[in-house]
Amino acid sequence: MKEKDILYTTDEQATPSKENVSTAVIKRLPRYFRYLRILMREGKTRISSSELSRRMNITASQIRQDLNCFGGFGQQGYGYNVNYLYARICELLGVGAGLQAVIIGGGNLGRALAKNEMFEKRGVDIVAIFDVDENLVGTSINDIPILHIDEFERYAATHTVDMAVLTLPKEQTLDMAHRIAETDISGIWNFTGQELHSIESDLVIENVHLGDSLMTLNYRIVSKYNEDRNG
Amino acid sequence: MKEKDILYTTDEQATPSKENVSTAVIKRLPRYFRYLRILMREGKTRISSSELSRRMNITASQIRQDLNCFGGFGQQGYGYNVNYLYARICELLGVGAGLQAVIIGGGNLGRALAKNEMFEKRGVDIVAIFDVDENLVGTSINDIPILHIDEFERYAATHTVDMAVLTLPKEQTLDMAHRIAETDISGIWNFTGQELHSIESDLVIENVHLGDSLMTLNYRIVSKYNEDRNG
DNA sequence: TAGATTGTTAATCGATTAACAATC
DNA sequence: TAGATTGTTAATCGATTAACAATC
Numbered sequence: 001m002k003e004k005d006i007l008y009t010t011d012e013q014a015t016p017s018k019e020n021v022s023t024a025v026i027k028r029l030p031r032y033f034r035y036l037r038i039l040m041r042e043g044k045t046r047i048s049s050s051e052l053s054r055r056m057n058i059t060a061s062q063i064r065q066d067l068n069c070f071g072g073f074g075q076q077g078y079g080y081n082v083n084y085l086y087a088r089i090c091e092l093l094g095v096g097a098g099l100q101a102v103i104i105g106g107g108n109l110g111r112a113l114a115k116n117e118m119f120e121k122r123g124v125d126i127v128a129i130f131d132v133d134e135n136l137v138g139t140s141i142n143d144i145p146i147l148h149i150d151e152f153e154r155y156a157a158t159h160t161v162d163m164a165v166l167t168l169p170k171e172q173t174l175d176m177a178h179r180i181a182e183t184d185i186s187g188i189w190n191f192t193g194q195e196l197h198s199i200e201s202d203l204v205i206e207n208v209h210l211g212d213s214l215m216t217l218n219y220r221i222v223s224k225y226n227e228d229r230n231g
Numbered sequence: 232m233k234e235k236d237i238l239y240t241t242d243e244q245a246t247p248s249k250e251n252v253s254t255a256v257i258k259r260l261p262r263y264f265r266y267l268r269i270l271m272r273e274g275k276t277r278i279s280s281s282e283l284s285r286r287m288n289i290t291a292s293q294i295r296q297d298l299n300c301f302g303g304f305g306q307q308g309y310g311y312n313v314n315y316l317y318a319r320i321c322e323l324l325g326v327g328a329g330l331q332a333v334i335i336g337g338g339n340l341g342r343a344l345a346k347n348e349m350f351e352k353r354g355v356d357i358v359a360i361f362d363v364d365e366n367l368v369g370t371s372i373n374d375i376p377i378l379h380i381d382e383f384e385r386y387a388a389t390h391t392v393d394m395a396v397l398t399l400p401k402e403q404t405l406d407m408a409h410r411i412a413e414t415d416i417s418g419i420w421n422f423t424g425q426e427l428h429s430i431e432s433d434l435v436i437e438n439v440h441l442g443d444s445l446m447t448l449n450y451r452i453v454s455k456y457n458e459d460r461n462g
Numbered sequence: 463t464a465g466a467t468t469g470t471t472a473a474t475c476g477a478t479t480a481a482c483a484a485t486c
Numbered sequence: 487t488a489g490a491t492t493g494t495t496a497a498t499c500g501a502t503t504a505a506c507a508a509t510c
Contacts, residue, residue: 022500022501024500024501024502025501026447026450026451027443027447029446029447029450030440030442030443030446030447031443033446034442034443048466048467048468049467049468050467057428058502059502059503059504060467060503061502061503061504061505062501062502062503064467064468064469064470065469065470065501065502065503067469068468068469068470072468072469074467074468074469075467075468075509075510076466076467076468076469076508076509076510077465077466077467077468077509077510078466078467078468078510079466079467079468080468092450092453093446093449093450093453094446094449094450094452094453095446095449097449097453099449099452099453108342108343108346108347109343109347111339111343112339112340112342112343115339116339116340116441118424118441118442118445119445121442122442122445122446122449124445124449162452163448163452186452186455186456187448187451187452189444189445189448193349197288202455204448204451204452204455206444206445206447206448206451208441208444209261210347210349210439211261211265211349211352211353212258212261212262212265213420213437213439214349214350214353214355214420214437215260215261215264215324215325215326215353216257216258216260216261216437217394217418217420217435217437218324218325218326218328218330218353218355219257219260219323219324219325220257220418220435220437221325221330221393221394221417221418221435222323222324222325222328222330224417224433224435225417253476253477255476255477255478256477279490279491279492280491280492281491289478290478290479290480291479291491292478292479292480292481293477293478293479295491295492295493295494296477296478296479296493296494298492298493299492299493299494303492303493305491305492305493306485306486306491306492307484307485307486307490307491307492307493308485308486308489308490308491308492309486309490309491309492310490310491310492311492
């Protein structure tokens with residue numbers, strides 16, 4: 001029993017401890033988010049774990065277990081209220097929290113992300129793009145200003161920035177990560193291919209490794225060819 | 232015991248059955264690939280599971296288990312020969328197999344991928360880009376010709392194409408997947424955000440969900456804020 | 463109330479880690 | 487040979503699934 005529990009024994013446990021939620025569960029949350037949006041679009045107001053399980057191709061048991069990590073979102077005998085459940089999951093995922101992001105690296109990928117509606121759909125605001133290229137600095141993409149990377153620290157100190165999206169060359173990743181760690185920025189979405197681990201700082205890191213994804217596809221294609229050949 | 236085993240009882244089992252390898256193991260292979268490249272760059276010719284485990288932040292046990300799914304790549308008392316191990320993992324991952332890809336959708340993301348060195352580094356050739364935009368058709372990106380999507384079937388029938396990279400609007404994903412399933416293409420690398428499942432066809436599917444990745448980062452940032460606030 | 467469906471505990475399954483005999 | 491380190495089996499851990507009592 002933790003100290004917290006002792007201090008508040010009389011209370012209903014307010015927000016069920018999100019501390020011990022496994023990453024397996026966390027990684028499934030965005031999928032619930034997407035399927036709930038589909039249900040809402042269809043005008044469904046109510047869903048049972050078993051109907052949702054059929055749609056999502058997972059077990060009803062898993063759905064109930066997952067959702068219960070965060071509290072009782074359903075009602076016995078009824079199921080889950082779609083709008084309510086959606087609202088709670090949005091809350092968990094920070095949709096509507098007004099998170100603000102900067103993109104660091106105005107190359108092809110950085111610009112593609114800047115133009116992508118994904119951020120807007122998930123309530124994340126891109127507020128600035130940083131690059132070293134003097135030809136880019138001063139221009140804007142999608143109304144987002146491109147600033148010189150030298151301005152980064154000053155910008156971070158005078159604006160609210162929750163996350164940095166890294167799309168710069170692999171070799172510059174570690175340096176940049178250290179610079180970010182010195183600011184108040186909380187998280188890094190890292191596309192550089194240079195793995196980051198938040199051992200030193202308390203930065204939250206999400207490494208996206210597109211190359212790894214491509215290779216697992218390669219693996220399965222090549223395996224298929226081998227099977228076809230050998231029997 | 233499977234028929235295969237009966238037929239070849241006198242042989243050393245040539246390629247240890249890759250059939251039962253768990254996806255957990257497969258997803259770790261690209262990471263081994265990357266770390267072996269680093270070792271090679273450093274000029275290391277030999278590595279033990281324990282030294283590699285320290286570098287990769289996983290257990291030595293896991294490394295030995297993983298590699299043994301594909302056969303004995305190491306030598307007792309010595310460890311693993313870096314070049315040999317790298318060669319075997321390249322083989323598993325189809326590096327050097329000359330896989331050919333087409334990109335379907337010449338938008339921002341499609342063009343960013345076309346310019347990305349990731350494919351080349353992993354031995355995948357992008358041979359064509361397809362789009363509907365008449366202004367794009369006839370031009371090229373990175374020496375890769377942009378063709379009209381109407382040409383897709385004819386192209387696939389007359390060229391060797393192993394995979395299609397989908398970067399088109401979400402709404403067109405299912406239609407396109409069906410068109411692809413009619414060709415000899417083996418795999419889809421799907422960036423559309425519209426999940427695909429290879430239930431009907433025997434297509435190999437790799438769904439990349441950047442939005443989901445962003446949201447798990449959001450989750451952890453918001454959790455951190457809540458912790459800071461509540462203690 | 464009776465029927466339905468959750469929340470939650472218990473059972474199962476799979477993946478990771480530990481241990482050690484085999485062997486280079 | 488002695489030392490080192492793998493390959494592999496056994497033990498542990500965690501995540502998924504099943505079952506059912508609680509309850510709307």
